[in-house]
Amino acid sequence: MIEDIQAAIPLGLLLSFMIGPVFFVLLETSATKGFRAGVCFDVGVVVADIVFLVIAYFSSFQLLENLSNEPGLFVFGGMILLVYGIYLFAKKAKKKTTARPSKGGYVALFIKGFLLNFINIGVLAFWLGLIIVVGPSLENDPERMLVFFSTVILVYFGTDxxxxILAKQLKRYLTIERIVLITKGLGIVLIICGIVLITKGFLPKERFNLKEEIERIS
Structure with missing residues (x-):
């Protein structure tokens, strides 16, 4: 069990520093709205990951095969990211404020984190692939897999x-102009991610057969 925990720690660290939409939104939210806001957003992200893990565990190969045969899922997720990215890019600057979000605002941030992670079908594909690759080394033992993936999530959340905390320290240096640049940069990142997902949806099925790619790597 200790070996499983040791093996999971590097993976949790790696996941926390993977560059993507959630990474940038987390930094922007933490720096502009504070620690609690960042935590609420990140808890939503983590809950979405846990939901994906549960789905992946109980579906594994069958769902992975379905993903390869349903390019519309990529298009749907990509369109949402694209629209949200365009909204952020076109969003006008607001005066800087130190007011903390209300209780309803914290709930909204949780939902925002959950949805931003949940609509990315690539995250589900990642967890599916990871379970398929790591499962045999854990002898597909439910208890060992629970320990392994719980450690991954805890390390991931702890690093976040x-x-x-570091993003919050940057708050004093964020002028309105810099916040605008961050927001527009985030919008561009989301637009690019959306276009990539939409493109995957229109590619021939054999070009993104996830099951075959994972079997070839393993």
Whole structure:
């Protein structure tokens, strides 16, 4: 069990520093709205990951095969990211404020984190692939897999807390102009991610057969 925990720690660290939409939104939210806001957003992200893990565990190969045969899922997720990215890019600057979000605002941030992670079908594909690759080394033992993936999530969340703390320290240096640049940069990242997902949806099925790629790597 200790070996499983040791093996999971590097993976949790790696996941926390993977560059993507959630990474940038987390930093922007933490720096502009504070520690609690960043935590609420990140908890939503983590809950979405846990939901994906549960789905992946109980579906594994069958769902992975379905993903390869349903390019519309990529298009749907990509369109949402694209629209949200365009909205952020076109969003006008607002005066800087130090007011903390209300209780309803914290709930909204949780939902925002959950949805931003959940609509990315690539995250589900990642967890599916990871379970398929790691499962045999854990002898497909439910208890060992629970320990392994729980450690991954905890390390991932713990590292995110450090990012949130550091981002908060940047708040004093964020002028309105810099916040606008960050927001527009985030919008561009989301637009690119959306276009990539939409493109995958229109590619021939054999070009993104995830099951075959994972079997070839393993």
């Amino acid at each position: 807390l450090m990012k949130i």
